[in-house]
Amino acid sequence: MLTVYGEGRGFRVVWLLEELGLVYRLRPVDLLAVGNDPDFLAINPAGFIPALQDGETIMVESIAILEYLLARYGPGSLAVAPDDPAFASYLQFLHLGEAGLAGPMNAVFVGRELAPEAEREARVTRWARETFEARLGLVIRRLTDSPYLAGDRFTAADISVSYALLFGMRTGNYVPGAVERDYLARTTARPAYLRTMESCQATKAWAARSPGL
Template identity: 30%
Template sequence: MITLHHVPQSRSMRVLWLLHELGVDFQVVEHAFDKSLRAPEFLSLSPAGRVPALEIEGERMFESGAMVEYLCERFPEAGLGRLPGSMDRMAWLVWVHFAETVSQHVAALTQQHIMLYEDSMRSPIVMKLEAARLRKCYEAIEARLSTPLENRDYLLTGGFSACDIAVGQAVYMARRFARLEGFPETGKWFERITEREGFQASLPRPESSLIYEQDFYEAWDG
């Protein structure tokens, strides 16, 4: 049995989405984004006290990028990975891990807007800088989706894959801090992939504890 330890609106969502797309049996243990992640029981699964954590046949994993690679290799029949020798292998690896480039800027903005409760602790400069870095990430995605001859439907020539899931989930989070206006192909791609049943199934449930209470967070001017 596969067990995913998950916090809604966090990086673990990309693994949850992938599991739905793979069509395999799994169960989810949902956690709150609080100090319970520092409990000894959870630290035995993820020693840094972060989600996701994955239990699979007695083994344990942490780090979502590693989970994406492992699950795609374990279930190659779903066609969401690109194995060594595949034409798209190099690009697949690049874009799966580019999701973390996006996510690190989201994490910095989450800290500034949500985790730092006192205004004196927040930095308008950091907020604006990190939001600008997210837009630079959007530029990279826009360039990938746009070609001189035609626009790509997905990040890889070979079609929808786990890198669309990984980057798509990162953009889902990034849109809390940087809008997609001005990036038309990225906007169409994002709309396309988030219509999928796997994405919809990975969204927070009505009873879930949420990290973000607003749809968008403006940069704070101090």
């Protein structure tokens, strides 16, 4: 049995599992009380989510988990083969969804919402916002030519980037333009996404309170 620990970026993992039709268990993790969760800390002593347990194998970092699952359980489905012309685009956007979008947006959220008043809108927060916007430009340019980030078909790169855009929207720090709105309408209409929202009840509740999808 595959076990996913935590929602947040674990939403990406659950979404992929739903797309692949794999059986899994979602185990909630309260990051505000992680010190009182020795079972989770035994899985990931660093105390962050998500984590994946697959038998004796333990993985952390959402994009690495996606690559692991695709290589082990779903080759040729939501991945792109190295000899495919779309491989470079697929790989770039798979990682950009975290490194260039969700990571910087997380810094924006912390800087604007969680930092003490005197530290809000600090230079690092503005830098993170500028980084997000610059990387977003690459996404928009790609989507003006293709319905999905690897071309004509949905891949794990779209899971990665869609999550990042939804995170920005739900924290109130990003308003999508027409290109992104149309893109998210396509990705979030997928049956596997809808099943993921039902599985990830904390995310579903957060989305209901938020300005994003």
